[in-house]
Amino acid sequence: MAETPILSVRNLHTEFAAPEGTVHAVDGVSFDVFKGRTLGVVGESGCGKSVTARSILGIVERPGRVTGGEILLQPADGGTPVDLLKMSPWDMRAVRGPEIALVFQEPMASFSQYYTIGNQIMEGIRLHMGLSAKAARARAIDLLDMVGVPQPARRVDEYPFQLSGGLRQRVMIAMALSCDPRVLIADEPTTALDVTTQAQILDLLRELQQKRGLAIILITHDMGVIAEMAHDVAVMYLGRAVETGAVKDIFAAPQHPYTRALLRSIPTVMAKPRTRLPTIEGSIPQPFNRPVGCAYHPRCTEAVFAACRTEPPPEVGVAGRNVRCYLHGGLPGARA
Amino acid sequence: MTTRRTFLGYASAMAAATPAASAWAQAVQATGSVTQSGLVGKLEGPIPGGGPTPAKFKEAPQLAELVKAGKLPPVEQRVPAEPMVIKPVESTGKYGGTWRRAFIGPSDGENGNRIMASDKLLFWDFTGSKIVPCVAKGYELSADGKTTTLFLRKGMKWGDGHPFNADDFVFWYEEMYLNKDIVPAPIADMSAGGKPGKLVKIDETTVQFQFANPYFLFPSMLAGDTLIGGGQATRQSAGNSYAAYAPAHYLKQFLPKFSSEAEVNAKAKAAGYESWIRMFHVKKDWELNPDLPTLGPWRTVTPINTPTWSMERNPFYYAVDTDGNQLPYIDKVVMTLAENIEVVNLKAMAGELDLQERHIDLQKLPVILENQDRGKYDVHLDLAFNGADTTLHVNMDFRGDPVVGKLLGTADFRRALSMGIDRDQMNETFWLGLATPGSSAPAESMPENPGPEWRKKWSTLDVAAANKLLDGLGLTQKDSDGYRLRPDNGKRLVIELLAVKAFMDWPKHAEMIAQHWRKIGIYGDVKEAERGLAFNRLLKSDHHIFVWTNGGTELLYLYSSWALPTDIASGVYGIEHAKWYASNGAQGTKPTDPKMLEALELFRSAASKQEPERNKIAQDIWKIMVDQQFTIGTCGQSPALMGVRMASRRLGNIPGRTCIAQHCRTPGSSRPETWFYKA
Amino acid sequence: MFSFLRAKGPALSKAERYAQATQLQLTWWRFRRHRLAMISGIVVALFYVIAIGADFLATTDPHATDSRTSYITPQPIHFFEDDGSFRPHVSGLKGVRDPKTFKLIYTVDPNRHVPVDFLATGYEYSFLGITTTRHLFALRDPQRGDGIFILGTDQLGRDVWSRLMVATRVSLTIGLVGVTISLFLGVLLGGISALYGGWVDTVIQRTIEVIRSMPTIPLWLGLAAALPNDWSVTAVYFSITIIISLLAWTDLARVVRGKFLSLREEEFVMAAELAGASTGRIIFRHMLPSFMSHIIAAVSLALPAMIISETSLSFLGLGLRPPAISWGILLQDAQSIQSLALAPWLLAAAVPVILVILAFNFLGDGLRDAADPYG
């Protein structure tokens, strides 16, 4: 792990000015992404996973705004990392696609229905790689072939609605990879797919990672997917990474009560039949009404400290991992 | 070159009319506030027969070229041996120019018909009081009044160069008038004492109208705007086929008699008409058919049913000026279609129309005057001679509601309504103070005027007297708003005022009258209706009171439609009464009001009387009319209807004031063929 | 300001209130923040206050004609006498027609001050069965020709302000009645169309399409020309309203049908269906409330169209006819050349038309945004 990360997110803050109040969608998230490795970002919906992804790409929509932190990208030539947040919009465009690419949750909605998939793939290629229309088309066909789309030469002229869900996601991946990015952000890439297709897509991602040494940020709410795909994990709750670390460590010994709750909710083959699947008590609070103290405390079964209700716990490193929970230290007045 | 006989006939008419004409002129000068404006000029006009026939004729340059090219016979052969010699108002003019005018649609045929008025057999001079020769160079009325002889001009030609003579009269009489397919029913104009008359050719240039009974009125009928005397342009357009003569040589080809029914029908089908009758109605209509030979100063080039109704000079026109120049001076008339009258007025003010009096709105006078210099036009106000531009025509035979019907038929009720109107207010508001308030009787200058005291009789505001009359009729109960109640059911008595927005904004007038009537406790309910629909209701006599002008009644015998129930085309005073009158009692119902009967009998008797006696009878009729208030007059003798004349400053021979009356065919009697462009 | 919405008391946090709010409440909260829409709502409300109090606000009988007051330019109300004392009054006017230009010239008579009284006695009128002579303002002992002509007078010498007040009542109610009828037709036919589907839907949709693809003016013309012209002003008024709404329901029907169809797929409706609720109950308990706000928005957008329709019809002489007073009729008076040139203040009638239509549009937009922020 001495390797420098390709992408390093440091204390990222993204806010939305909603009429009901300011929503701190991302509230001080930090993590690192390494070449050839997959970082799984996990959490319930609304925890800020997708906003984090968009913040990285600089495409947070109004009224959202990145308000603080650093997103450091290691240049391909190995120079000093650059902070994406300080880049001009013009330079940032050159990052999107060739450096960092995005694969979406809903392949149907993520494509425009008015253009052929070829058109939509070629667009980025021509823009960033400066290829001719003909060359771009050839590359698009190659890409489709690479992601396992049958009859790519014919499919390239079809519209998204003519493809099945699995194929659409493959095309989406092909489009994301069209400019050879070093980081791929996959935002719930398999949620909308059936189980078999899910597995195929995950296989594809793994295969591509191995071939190209891609760094992948895999955003999901599914601990199962994490277990299967990720090398590292960041567990997010209400805009904060409550626990980060290597996947095997987290699965073996989850430290944050929330992580533990998440893990308990994965059905396993070992579970006794006819027992109820455990769920996390309570529901996620309204985003603009973040509980004071530890955001998780209203649902936490282990919130034993008074500080849980008054002050958010700081990030503490325990055994090579970071966690935000007083159970693991950081109590005000106590010595870590 | 008039013959002795015609001179006699001519002179007698003149003798009868002269005193009236001078009185007329005096009356005009005496009118008070209107003259202050300096907009009412001297009543003047061109004089037909205003000089001897010149020895030599001259023509427009274009025609001279056509003559040179051999396409036209020389002017001497085109002008009749006995042309009409017109003395223009100012001077002889020069040729050239296009008269720009506006019309508002195919139903606005009168716009053009009126400037073609010199195709009438006889006409009136510029005062509107004296019969003068026109197409006929003279006439003679027999001592017994049973025959009227017309003398035509030798060598007169149709617009296509074909001779015009007595055969054209015979053709009209036998092939058109007596043809039931073309004229389904005989017209009252052609009968005397209930017996139809005849039209007979005496020789090539002489025709005679023969009646079984005395018909002293007939020459006036010929000169008037009547079915028989209206002239070809007016009376053979818009589906009518009257006017006593027609171009036989041209129209024969469209009649079955001169080939066969099958042939004319085939011809009609080929041309896109349903039958030969439809085709004939189009072919004999000068507004529609540019090929039709006519007698007027211009002839149609593009017909009325196109966006521009345009005309060019008639090279065979029968009139010359005192220097022998063949008229008209103006080359072309171009009338542009305006979709509404606001556009007509705007165009006129912008100086885009050269002479326009039709559709010019008196209400706009201040704006019109303001723009005079910009539009380079002069404004002339011509005062009318009819009693009331706004008249309440009372339905004397309303059957929809017996209570209302009875009241409308009661003289005191009508008198009260009349005395409840504040005419000064109306004059100020709608006529800018330019009208004369009073009864519906014609102007004091008219020979048929019953006397000045009849202007005010029952026709001034007197709320107390009106209320007394209404109380006397038993209408004493009133509701909380002060309106009188019906005697039968205790509900509010409602008198409807049917009004159309046409030459004037009559619904507005009616609104004001209804307001005035509040003071006498009468609820006037204004019903604004579109013109066609309103006239439909009139035909069914399904109205209480109709608000419209009484224009034309200044010569009662020539135009009685807006005075008495004589016209079966209008049921404004009761359609059954009109049928009864027109059919001599054979149809319809006899009016029950003895005074109405008296007026109708007087009217019927007049046709057989000599002029002085006729005038006396007309005065008696007016006395009854005013005393009984059959028609309630408000304000009249104003320029409201065609009396605001906007004339380009480039035009010459424009009279200071012209006669605006139905029979003067405004602007026909000021002879548009004598107008010319000075520069 | 809107304290009734806080009835739950301060014990509830902001978020909790949002969490517990109904759809309509949420709409209202979102709407309240739309400042332009709020202002427009207040403007509309004011207009309806005028409509109710038209006669009270009028200063002169709107029908009373007088040639002595024809075409008077707008006259101010003076609040202070020359000596500085507070005594509201108007100046006496003397009108003369210029014999050369034929214009009416009014000169102020400096010696005649006619006092203006607050809540004073004027012409008599009936409102809701009460006959009264009470007006907001009136002249004390007016002579003939005196009046409070703050917006001038028309050709017949009628006070434009007073006419405008009464016209507001007529035009606004015509819109309301018309919208009610088209709302009824729209909800009924749109609902039937969506619920029954099949050939019923096809027939209704086809009918809508035919009506929508007909140029409306000819239809109005034909229908309005067919009205017997001996009908009373009231009968014509309602007929015109019905004619306008007969052509205007199609938009509402489409909105309703669309909403019905999409709601039918929603879970809560399906749940209700599965629970065995009757169709009527589903519609009225579950579906209607959930798109009530859409209907409110659609209605507020349909109203200005109604008002313009009436104005246009009256302009063509096919709508209401005098002596009825409506905005359309007032504008018809203002449209001639002489009005524009000599009495441009007659165009004052255009101001409320524009204001109300603007207000309704902003209101409708705000409501729509509030009802469906993402739709």
Next chain:
Amino acid sequence: MINFITRRLLLGVLTVWMISVLSFAIIQLPPGDFVDAYVANLAASGSSVSADEAAALRKLYGLGQPIYIQYGKWITRIITGDLGESMEWRRPVTEVIGDRIWMTLLLSFAALILTWGLALPIGIYSAVRQYSFGDYLFTLIGFIGIAVPNFLLALIILYTAFKVFGLSVGGLFSAEYALAPWSWDKVKDLAWHLPLPAIILALSGTAQLIRIMRANLLDELRRPYVVTARAKGLSEWRTILKYPVRAALNPFASNMAYLFPLLISGSVIISIVLGLPTVGPLLVKALIAQDMFLAGSIVLLLGVLTVIGTFISDLVLMWVDPRLRHQMD
């Protein structure tokens, strides 16, 4: 696709038929018939027609027969291309309508293009810069466009043009060209006269379309594919123009069909005020005069034009929306 087109065509024919029945019914609604109106008109101008003549006229026009027979006669003739004869104009209807229908189309088309040309960029701007000053400004201008009845606008402009510039703007041609056959100068003259009425006519439709465009685009701007496009590194304007605008054009195109009758209706009123030689004033006069063949033909013709407009807009829709195109296969 062929299926779809045939279906639309058949529906179009049905619509046209319903319109023809409605037009005929509307013409028949007013009390009285053409001859009544004709006689009344003559009476008003001082001529008279006897009852016998009126009967002859009725016979001539077949007015005495039952209405369905009159309709049958009318529609049969129309199918064979014969629109009948205008009773008031005493000319074949085709000739009376003649140039005017083209002028109507031209005016409506000019207004349509203007509407689009204005509404599209302004709508896009307003959506992208939602709640900006520009958005409020354009919205306000647009709303004023809806709120000022177009006849009032026309009249004020007519008078102002006269008062300030001393010209009468009525009509689509100067006097010297009104009669002239078509020439380059006449076209130029027309081009000079056309913009003003077209702008007046376009104003209210533009305001409406801006709103539609704005709402649609706001809707589309939130869709994930916009994020996808941005994530590709496309510039903001390129993203917006290529993706959401394209999608928002869809309802825009389907709206075209309903804009057309609106414009044609509007042109009636404007044409009356400005005195334009379109079918508008002709129709109003024909209805008033109960010139049934003419009025019926015009209503039918306008209806047919609208149906054709709808059909074209369907085709356009198919062209803009590949989903529609492929569903039909």
